[in-house]
Every structure is written in structure tokens, then in C-alpha cells.
Amino acid sequence: MNNSVVNTARLAWAALRMLLVLTVVTGVLYPLAVTGIGQLAFHDQANGSMVKVDGQEVGSQLIGQSWNIEGTDKPDPKWFQGRPSHSGYDPLATGSSQLGASDPRLVKAVKEAKEQVAAFNGVPESEVPKDAVTGSASAIDPDISPAYAQIQVKRVAAANGLSTEAVEKLVEDHTQGRTAGFLGESRVNVLELNIALKELAGN
Amino acid sequence: MSPVLADVLQVTALIAALALVHRPFGDYMAAVYASGRHLRVEKWIYRSMGANPDAEMRWPAYLRGVLAFSAVSVLFLYLLQRVQDKLPLSLGFKPISPDQAFNTAVSFVSNTDWQSYSGEVAMSHVTQTAGLAVQNFVSAAVGMAVAVALVRGFARSRTGDLGNFWADLVRGTVRILIPISVVAAVVLIAAGVIQNFGDIHTIITLTGDKQAISPGAVASQEAIKDLGTNGGGFFNANSAHPFENPNGFTNLLEIFLLLVIPFSLPRTFGKMVGNVKQGYAIVAAMGIIWFLAVVAVTWIEYAHPGTASQIAGGSMEGKEQRFGEGPSSLFAVSTTMTSTGSVNSFHDSFQGLSGGVLLLGMMIGEIAPGGVGSGLYGMLIMAVIAVFIAGLMVGRTPEYLGKKIGTREIKLAACYILITPALVLIGTAVAMALPDGKEAMTNIGAHGFSEVLYAYTSASNNNGSAFAGFGANTPFFNTTLGLCMALGRFLPMVFVLALAGSLAEQQPVPATAGTLRTEKPLFTGLLVGAILIITGLTFFPALALGPLAEGLAA
Numbered sequence: 001m002n003n004s005v006v007n008t009a010r011l012a013w014a015a016l017r018m019l020l021v022l023t024v025v026t027g028v029l030y031p032l033a034v035t036g037i038g039q040l041a042f043h044d045q046a047n048g049s050m051v052k053v054d055g056q057e058v059g060s061q062l063i064g065q066s067w068n069i070e071g072t073d074k075p076d077p078k079w080f081q082g083r084p085s086h087s088g089y090d091p092l093a094t095g096s097s098q099l100g101a102s103d104p105r106l107v108k109a110v111k112e113a114k115e116q117v118a119a120f121n122g123v124p125e126s127e128v129p130k131d132a133v134t135g136s137a138s139a140i141d142p143d144i145s146p147a148y149a150q151i152q153v154k155r156v157a158a159a160n161g162l163s164t165e166a167v168e169k170l171v172e173d174h175t176q177g178r179t180a181g182f183l184g185e186s187r188v189n190v191l192e193l194n195i196a197l198k199e200l201a202g203n
Numbered sequence: 204m205s206p207v208l209a210d211v212l213q214v215t216a217l218i219a220a221l222a223l224v225h226r227p228f229g230d231y232m233a234a235v236y237a238s239g240r241h242l243r244v245e246k247w248i249y250r251s252m253g254a255n256p257d258a259e260m261r262w263p264a265y266l267r268g269v270l271a272f273s274a275v276s277v278l279f280l281y282l283l284q285r286v287q288d289k290l291p292l293s294l295g296f297k298p299i300s301p302d303q304a305f306n307t308a309v310s311f312v313s314n315t316d317w318q319s320y321s322g323e324v325a326m327s328h329v330t331q332t333a334g335l336a337v338q339n340f341v342s343a344a345v346g347m348a349v350a351v352a353l354v355r356g357f358a359r360s361r362t363g364d365l366g367n368f369w370a371d372l373v374r375g376t377v378r379i380l381i382p383i384s385v386v387a388a389v390v391l392i393a394a395g396v397i398q399n400f401g402d403i404h405t406i407i408t409l410t411g412d413k414q415a416i417s418p419g420a421v422a423s424q425e426a427i428k429d430l431g432t433n434g435g436g437f438f439n440a441n442s443a444h445p446f447e448n449p450n451g452f453t454n455l456l457e458i459f460l461l462l463v464i465p466f467s468l469p470r471t472f473g474k475m476v477g478n479v480k481q482g483y484a485i486v487a488a489m490g491i492i493w494f495l496a497v498v499a500v501t502w503i504e505y506a507h508p509g510t511a512s513q514i515a516g517g518s519m520e521g522k523e524q525r526f527g528e529g530p531s532s533l534f535a536v537s538t539t540m541t542s543t544g545s546v547n548s549f550h551d552s553f554q555g556l557s558g559g560v561l562l563l564g565m566m567i568g569e570i571a572p573g574g575v576g577s578g579l580y581g582m583l584i585m586a587v588i589a590v591f592i593a594g595l596m597v598g599r600t601p602e603y604l605g606k607k608i609g610t611r612e613i614k615l616a617a618c619y620i621l622i623t624p625a626l627v628l629i630g631t632a633v634a635m636a637l638p639d640g641k642e643a644m645t646n647i648g649a650h651g652f653s654e655v656l657y658a659y660t661s662a663s664n665n666n667g668s669a670f671a672g673f674g675a676n677t678p679f680f681n682t683t684l685g686l687c688m689a690l691g692r693f694l695p696m697v698f699v700l701a702l703a704g705s706l707a708e709q710q711p712v713p714a715t716a717g718t719l720r721t722e723k724p725l726f727t728g729l730l731v732g733a734i735l736i737i738t739g740l741t742f743f744p745a746l747a748l749g750p751l752a753e754g755l756a757a
Contacts, residue, residue, distance in 0.1 A: 011267060011268075011271045012271055012275060014253060014254060014271075015268070015271040015272040015274070016275045016279075017251060017253065018248075018252040018254070018369060018372070019275050019276055019279055019337075019341070021248050021251050022248070022340070022373075022376060023279075023333055023337045025244075025376070025377070025381075026337050026340040026341070026376065026381065026427075027332055027337035028333060030336075030340075030381060030384070030423060031420045031423040031424075033385065034388045034389065034398060034420070034422060035398050035420060037389050037392075038388075038392040038399075038422060039398070039399070041389070041392075041393070042392045045393060045395045045397070046398040046422075047397065047399055048399075048404075048416055048418075048446065049395055050406075058407070058408055058409050059406060059408055059409075059414060060416055062395060062445035062446060062449050063414070063416065063445060065408050065410075065412070066412060067410060068410065068412075070410055079410070089414070091323070091414065091415055091416060091417055092324050092417070093321075093324075093439075094321070094323065094438050094440035094444055095440050096440075096443075096520070096521040096549040096551075096671075097520065097672075098549060098551040098645050098646075098671050098672030099511075099552060100551065100552065100555065100558075100646045100650035100653075100753065101507070101508075101511055101512045101518060101553065102509040102511060102555065102650070102753065102756070103646055103650065106511040107511045107514060109511075110514045110515045110520075111514060114515075128516075130516040130517035130518075130519045131519050133514075133515045133516075134515050134520040134521075135520055135521065136521070136522065136523050137440060137443030137521050137522055137523050137546070137548045137549050138445060138523060139440070140440075140445065141445075141523050141525075143523075144524060145524055178209055178451055179451035180452065181204065182208075182209045182212040182213055183213060183451030183452050183454065183455055183530070184450060184452075184454060184525045184526055184527065184530055185206070185451070185527035187524050194409065195409070198409065
């Protein structure tokens, strides 16, 4: 009995020392080495791919934002809008609605979003694409589909006093195809598109 | 290019990459575990813990090493979370509550990585890198060590020795997991994944809003999270978060990382037992099941029969625009069929029948290809069962790789395959019988039941993904799911190591004309059939109440 207690304690002590040594290797040296390489070689990416306008950071290229009228939860017609987000694009509350594909609450939300998007952009409901009426997985999806950007062109052009052709060209220039031609989906980065729009409109 | 063609190219590229590395990487791993040499850093590690890496262990000693190391790991990780506010780089986060800290500690040590917390608002820099990420490495290395011990049981004869646990643990970490992780992490940073130890950083957007940008050593954790089939996301949104998985390229890289070790280990097995064809039969069975599931889920997602998806015009709820339906389906199947559980899209919002396929992927015991190590030993146990069934059919004493599958061996294998179904079904039944189960559901009806079933399936099989609407952060679920994770990880290891010990002691019987040729396609077919029949019989009633009922109603 006494002997087995001693043996167990000895084994636990050995295991603890092993854990501590491996913690130093994999939990301290490894992340520090990777951070060092990352900060030196890929400084921008390692720090969040931040985007600046007039020297001020206005967001991360990778993190979606809300484009509502300041201080309200109403979408601002002068900006391209992103996908619905149940957290209002708060990066400290990522995640999705978690509603099942036939859940009555999701059915209701999709129907309402479809009506709202169609009315807001002055297009028939049949032209509203799927990404415009569904919440993303992260709630901070930075992208929309090219189709969703296209149905917003007329409304955005009118609100900014720009020609439809000019805004259409802007969307075209900011449409990214699949990575390497076949990886992922084609998309439009909303923040980058809106920054270009701001420059074009000169406001 | 049509989305379907892009998906076909994507799966083809993935399979080609896995096939390309299968042989060299499998052989490399075999050499690592057979090597008689110790690297300098390994010698330093052995010296500082006082172990002799060349001392052979019999199965009880090997098991004691596994259990002692894991128990110490749980305690250490628990304490780290409880005192994280007093350590540097805390980001102002409070200590984790006792039940949640227990759940998280067991979760990461058991390679499950079930998460009842949101990383971006709960875990400090130190907890993430020196606690959670460390377990990402070592829990994976423990799984590989146990698998290698079982393979040695087949390969060796008339000895009880299965190798040295400490040496296997250290080698797996130092020679396999770390080098690949460093390379993968740097590639991920180049592609946009963050890697810093900064503070939460607030910016003013063009609309005048404030937005908080999260910091973190994400790339270093992302690499091992996938490579070690762990799956614990740095952020709540896991690999759907753009800082963890910024584009289509990183998405495919992450899928590759989570499949590469499980799909290469059969080569290691073949090499170690001296017949690589045996490994091909095993990897073929894994590949067939994985591929069928990829096709099924992708097809169902594009068909989007769910009511809400029909109105929306596609199954994009809970999916990111940069991934779309196809790459999200590929990720979902690969993460549930390994024991990873990281997600790039939320399974709760997948179509009802897709959810059923994902559940089934976990229920078959995560062996196609399964977690690092655990996939191989789980598949070898199923091979033992398949050989036994074949033996019954022809009335011969079954044997596998020259080792007789006698009473003791089949008892151990049978115990192994009973553990997780018992945990899943009893756990789900208890949760449903108590008020806790219903209160935790986000969804109603059949889909709500699927959430509970998914939680216990995921925990007991050490997957860690969730139908995440399920409100799991209650003392009841933190505790019961924590127990399922611990029992679902370590009880099977007891039977695997006992089986390894009993096989290693045998004198191999020479193959005769009547021996079942386990390297032939016929055996692969028998194996796949045995897996599907055993899982189907066990779980069909539960699946009928959840995803099948939902899928057929839509």
C-alpha cells in the first residue's frame, strides 16, 4: 500500500516535470518564434490587416462592419451594406444565429430580410441573393456576393450623386474571383468598396 | 467556373495533396517511432524529467504513463484558468468559473476541444498559448503514442514490451507536430491570420462607430489546432472567424492539415508491421467513408430543402461568403470525421439531413480517418471485429496480421466499441429526462433533440464541434459532458493498450491458404460494411428521432 502511494507520487512528479518542460517548448518557445517571424516578415497581416484612410485606422480588411446611419440601426443608403449580423458586427460577439434550416424563426427572419433588402434597393424580391438574407457564421463576414453588390449599385449611386456606370465600375474593380481560380467563392469586400466609394464621391 | 466544378477541383486538389505526402510522411513517422537516436533537445527533455527513454514498458506501465500525464495536465490547465487574472497579459479577463474550467481542462486534455466559452472575451494570452495550445500539441502526441503502441503489439511477438511512453510522447511532439506547425503557422500569417500579443484595439469606422479588434497568437494556435485534430477555436466563431481563416486558400490548407496525419498513419502502420499493403486496405476504408460523406453533405447543401433555405435561395445561413456551400461542406465533413471539431460554418444551420450525416460521421467512432492516433487505433479495433465476423462465417479461428483473435482479444475489442455508444445514449437520455436538456436547446422539436444528441456524441467521441445553439455553459452540462469526454478518451485507451499487450505476447501463426487476406479489397469492403452496420444498429433509433425526422419533414 505504502509502496504504491510512493510509486504513484513519483510517477505524478515525473509527469508534472514532463508537462512543464513541454509547456516551455510548445507554449512559450514555439509561439514566440512564430510571432517573431510573423512580425518581421508579415507585419501587416500579423497585426490584423488594418486599413487606413487619411492616416487613420478605419477598420480591418478582414472584419466586417455595420454601415448604419450613425447612432441608429437603420442602414445608410449612401453605403454598400453587408450581410445581416445578429451581433451588429461586434467582433467580441462572434458566432451565428444557430437556427435550423427549417426553423420558423429563421423562416420569418429570411422573409423579413428579403422584403427589406428588396424595398431598400428598389429591386424585385426575386433578385435578392441568398447571402443578403442569411446571417454569416462569424457575424463579422467582411464580404458579400458580387450579385448583392450589383443590386445595391443604383441606390448607392443615387444617394451619393454619382452615375450608375461609375459605381458599377467600382463594384467590378472590387470583385475578387475565387482564390487561385477555384478555392472558395467570389466576393466583394465591403469596407474596401466603401472606401473607394468615399474617394469617388469626395465626401 | 460553376460552383460545382470549383468544388470538384478543390476535392481533387485535396486528395492529390494527401496522396502525394502519404508515402514519404507515413514512412517518416514510422522512422521517428522506430528510431534509436535521441535529438539533443530530446535528451535535454528526458534529463529534466528524469526518464530513461530506452526503457521498454509493458502495457500497464505504458497506460500509467498516459494516465498520469493526462491527469497532471487536467490539473495544471484547470489551475491556469482559475488564476489567469493574476498572471501577465490577462487582457482584463476574469478567472473561469470552476465548472467551466473543469470542462475546458478535460476538453483540451482529451483532444476534444469542446468549448463552452467564447475565446475572444474569456481566455487570456497566457491561458491560450501556455495552456490550451500546449494541450493541442501533447494531447495529439498522446493519441499517436497509443496508436503506435497498438501497432507494436501487432508487429512484435513473444514480448510484452510496447515501447516507452515518454519517448513516444516527446518524439511525436518534437519531430512531427512542431516542425509542421511552424511552417503552417508562417504560411497562415502570410495569408492574413493574425499573430500578436497586443491588446483589444478600438478603432473608429467611417460611419463614426467604434469597433473592437481582437488580438492574439492565432496563427501558432490555428496550425496545431488543425494538425493535431484538436479543433478548439481561438475565437468563438472558430475557423469561420476571418482572423483564423481569411480566404479560400487558408480554408483548404486547414482542411489538409486536419486530414494529413490521420490519412498518413495507415502507411506508418503498414511500414511498422512489415507489409505496406495492410496499410493501404485500412486507408482505403477510411477514404471511402470520408468521400461518400463529402458527396452526401455537399449535395444536400446545394439542394437546400429546408424551408428557410428555400425562401433564401440557398443554404447560406451560418456560412461565410468567402467559403460558400461547397468548401463549407468539405470542411464540415473533414472536421467531424476526424476528431477535430473546428468549424468554418455552423452545423446547427446545415440542412437537417446534412446534420445527420455529420452526426453519423462522429458516431462511427471517428475512424474515417479519425483523430491523430485515435483514428488509427479505432480503425484497427474495427478491423479486429471485422476479422472476427469473417471468422464466424467460415468457422475458423480468426487471425489478423498473424495474431490470433481469441477470447481475450475479442472481449477487449468489444468493450472498446461499447464505451462511446453507452456514453452517448445514456448521456442524451439523462439530459432529455431532466429539465436541463430542454432548457439548453435553441431550436425546437426534432432539431432541438438533435442539438442534445450532437452534444453528447461530440463529447464522447472527443470531436468538440457542436450544434452550437445548444446552451452548454451550465454546471449540469459542463460536468456531464466533461465526464463523457474523459471517459470517452481514456477508457478506450485502457482496452487498446491491454489488447496491444496481449497481441505482443503471442507467437505469430504462419499464413495458410485458409487465412483471410486482410490486404485485399474484399477485406476493405467487409470492414466498411461492418462499421456501417454496427454504427447503424446502435444509433438508428436516436437518429430517427432527430435529423431523420427533421430532414424528412422538410
